[in-house]
Amino acid sequence: MRLVRLAETARPAVAFTLDGAPATALAGDTLLTAILANAEHVRTSEFGDGNRAGFCWMGACQDCWVLVQGEGRVRACSTYVAQGMAVLRP
Amino acid sequence: MNERRSDVLIVGGGGAGCSAALHLAQRGARVTLLERGLVGSQATGVNYGGVRQQGRHPAELPIARRARALWGRLAALVGSDCEFEVTGHLKLARSEVEEAELVAYLDVAKAHDLPLRMIGRNAIHREYPWLGPVVVAGSLAPDDGAANPRLLAPALARAASILGADILENREVTTLAHDGTGFVVTAGHETFAAPVLLNTAGFWGGKVAAAFGELVPVAPMSPIMLVTEPLPWFIAPNLGVVGGNVYLRQIRRGNVIFGGGRGENDPVTARSRVLPEPALRSMHLAIELVPALADAQVIRSWTGIDGAMPDGIPVIGASTTTPGLLHAFGFSGHGFQLGPAIGAILAELVLDGHTDVPLEPFRIDRFAATIDANKGDNA
């Protein structure tokens, strides 16, 4: 887990899966938050220089694209988590 | 008079012009090349990167064969392989009519010693399980491949410079003339003179030819290219289709580069622009060919300006009006592979007076009758 929840922790829980494993987020989490509340990274660089965990949080840097089954590629920082989402980290 | 003299003056720094500079410099000729922007800014630099012989007009095959040999030793020639890779070129049929066209081409290929292997409906989906159901057959040219188009002209130009060629960028030619003894070309305040002039100016080759009284029906064309984000590598061959409305390849870094459709352009400013509708259509056609691409993202698109001829093959060879002027332009969207060989052939024409490659089909005056007939309309 990379993020620290400091506020707004009373929201309802949302169950999703991350690379097939069950994971929990809170309603209103973006996928970036949801993933980083459960794991250390969001994607792996295609060019062998390691893992990434997003960068700008505002849809500009394009460094947090993940795959949601049935929805295709989505930008984690600008997509909200939903119950039952199956998220795959590329 | 303040003019720069050389043995050969080249107008246009694409693949053909830069290769001509290199081949001439290799044999000791003093060469000056004038490029309006940076070398390889237009058709040579922004095309799809196909190094393809399969499917070419029969008249082009002898040049393409020769070019393929040059591509094989490009690293030795220019110090960079320009990311050339022999991936094979798989041309796909999406109907029985298209399949018949592939079969018919086998004889053309055989006549030019181009190895081709026909792959039938069952085999093609077995060998390439990622192809979409729209594909009914294919023909594979194992010796074909692809390269990075952004690297070719700069690499050729650099190699030519090392051998003493003057590669002058940001020199837009303003006037062209022959003063009875040689060519005099101005670019801004500078004047250049040489007994031999090579016209390798792409679409603008038509303007150069016109300056010497040769009218050619060359039109600007801007093929649209798109690229996806990097994906796990799975598409080995360079893919084309009968009819050519989409073509697609994946580079080792993972990006899928594909093309199809035409953008808009303004030859006066040399600007060109991708248009959204044909770009979206290319995306649709690419997914039909390789359905796994449906989940990918397109990250950029681009185009440039090439010269298109009515019969789809270039003008190559001597001027009919002006001794010492040689043309090679109007490659109609498929000159990238030919470029290195065009330069070699032009160098032979200049220094030896002949070449072994038959150039008759590329004569500049092949449209003369049509143009004369149309003159009344254009007036």
Add this chain to the structure above:
Amino acid sequence: MTVAVVGAGPAGTRAAEVLVQAGLRPVVIDEAPDNGGRIYQRPPAGFRRSDGDLYGTEAHKAQALHRRFDQLRGAIDLRASTLVWDVRPQQLLTLRDGRSETIGFEQAILCTGAMDRVIPLPGWTLPGVYTLGGAQVALKTQGCAIGQAVAFLGTGPLLWLVAYQYAKAGARVAAVLDTTDFATKAWRTGGLLRGGRTFLNGLRYVGWLRWRGVRIVEGVVPEAIEGDGEVTGLRYRTRHGTHHIACDAVGIGWGLKPETQLADLAGVSFAFDPVQRGWLPVRNEAGRTDIRGIYLAGDGVRIGGADVAELAGARVAWAVVEDRGLPVDHAAVARLDRALQRQAKFRQALDRAFPYPHRLAAGMADDTILCRCEAITAGAMRAAATAEVNRTKALTRIGMGRCQGRVCGPAAAEVLAAALGCPVEQVGRLRGQPPVKPIPMRTAAAG
């Protein structure tokens, strides 16, 4: 034909307000699901913190803007969660829910906002390193800190504001490292300016962080963000030597840069701005450009902050109203022009107080990843340095990735210019290509 407003932040909201007032029904497009832009971004439904918690001293402005926007909802054609991916003459190409739709316009006001300007340093691609703006968004709209112990590095108002907001929210701030010499003194000097409220706020944040015992270092030269697979610390230099602090997350940023891609695709002329050290789209005081029907306002043109964006948004909308031949409230326009002139002075003072440390960018080590999309190093760029940045991009792939050089562009220009020994404006600017952000292959053209 309609007026389109791209971006529903401070500039876009005030533009829409004026247009509606003039009897028009603009199409308002924003990539986010709701209005507010980045600065006044609204948290998702179900979040409970007060506006005071979220927006601090700017809470009343955020409230006013949100209230106004809510009142406008019925009078505008709002297209939320919609990306404008290309601009054609009198047409916006938009993408929503996987479908591309062309929206025709007679006038388009582009209020595309800004993002952090960053300087790559070793380790900046590690999980746990975010922009200052990103760190702020995490806290503001998600209630999260980017790590257990967070170091903030960079310069400018956002550095101190975000550090303050983190500490206030209960996060452990490992250090605030400002690359500007005497940065805290600059806050004090600027605060003496009449109406220099931004400076006074800065001074307040510095004081508060000091009082809380947060480590504050000025004039640092960052060396590396350390860690193997995740952040473990940050190494920097001062006059006194090399120092190390332990942390598991870092927020970095050196001011903001405008998101100019749509103006670029629209064909607007750009000019080099020596103060902001970048190429910016050219527009006149009213927000008109040299392209028919294209108008610009807010941080998407030139960084001025939210207050300026509100004023500029309203001002540019009056220009549109005038160009449509509708009655103009000239007194309102004159008020806006005066207010914008006043603000410009503060902005200059701010830009001078916290200059972009371009030498830091120019001097980055050869093995530093410069382009994070394509993982291309500064050394690769230097090895292929040519006189023009787009040619170097063509040779190296720097700026060719998913973000098209949004992130690395300013630093890449500095690296290239330094390698060539020429002024940074001489290497030119990275040209944008459609789509301005990735779009799915399966995007289908609607209707």
